[in-house]
Amino acid sequence: MKQNKKLGQCFLKDKNIVKKAVDAANVNKNDIVLEIGLGKGILTKELAKNAKKVYVIELDKRLEPFAEEVIAEHPNVDVIWNDALKVNLNELNFNKIVANLPYQISSPITFKFLKTDFEVAVLMYQYEFAKRMVAKEGTKEYGRLSVSVQYNANVEFICKVPPSAFSPKPKVDSAIVRITKKEPNELFHLEDEEFFEKVVRALFQHKNKTAKKALINSSHEIGLNRDELKDILNNLSEFDLNERVFKLNIKKIVELSNLIYKLTHKK
Structure with a gap:
């Protein structure tokens, strides 16, 4: 069976x-x-x-013969034929x-x-x-992805995986990563999660600039105009806005997001 390139199919074959x-x-x-694919x-x-x-x-119905073989051997497997991005994962326990x-x-x-209530996820990604x-x-390598994932979870690199572990061989190396969801009491307090995501996006569009320049740009x-934001940032004497974005740790970014949020959402 030919793999579907559009679905990015590279089947794992290495049992180790x-x-x-x-x-x-x-x-x-x-x-x-839960397994995807x-x-x-x-x-x-x-x-x-x-x-x-x-x-x-699994989205590709051509894989039904493999599904039947697996289920015949292991009746504790339930295959859901759908697009993983469209399935309501909260309905699966x-x-x-x-x-x-x-x-x-x-x-x-x-x-x-990350929006579901899992304990641990072990996932294969492209190495980069x-x-x-x-x-x-x-x-x-530190960027928006690092901050958004690590705010919610502890992330560990398990091992690099060579192209030879797959069929067909991808053109890139892969890696296994373990993600452990943080308990609510481990999370930094956020005034507003959606606002935090916007601040992270704004900062990391200019990760080599200072935090102040990145936010203004x-x-x-x-959702603010430049002058409005400039005024707000000029009043943030308690935060060093001259630090370059890629040097800000997650705690600092949370702190900055909360400060801006409070100043822009005063009752």
Whole structure:
């Protein structure tokens, strides 16, 4: 069967990598696991052997023969034929996610996951994307993705995965990343989550500039005109706005977002 290039299909075939992913999620008989993308079922079978139940969301109906084979062997597998970006994940009662993600939906599906109530996710990404997810402030990979993911979760780089682990071989290296959702008491207090996302977007459009310049240049992102924002920033004596954006840690960005929010949403 020819893989569907439009769906970004690269099927995992290396059993050692499969085992590494399942082990990294510490899958056991109490777990209900979500997988995105069935492939030929190699990861699904390993998950089903270890978990209580496995939900697999798959868009490509041509993979039905593989689904039938998996279900015949493991009746605790439930395949949902749909687009993962359109499925209401909150209706599925899973506590772990393990998946070799279609790389072109890496960003939207990750943010969709972060809005659900999972414990741990072990996910395969393109290597460059994975590096950006785990990047710390002050490094060149650090950006909007790093901040948005790490605000919500602890992210660990598990291992690099060579193209030879897949069929067909992708043109890039991949990586396994473990995401552990933070408990509510571990999160920095945010005045407004949507506003925070706008501030992060505004800042990282100009990550090498100072925080002040970046915000003024992207004032439209936070729904303010330049002069209005300039006035607000000039009154933020308690915050060092001359620090370059890529050097600001998450706590600092949260603090900045909260300060601007309070000044722009005074009752």
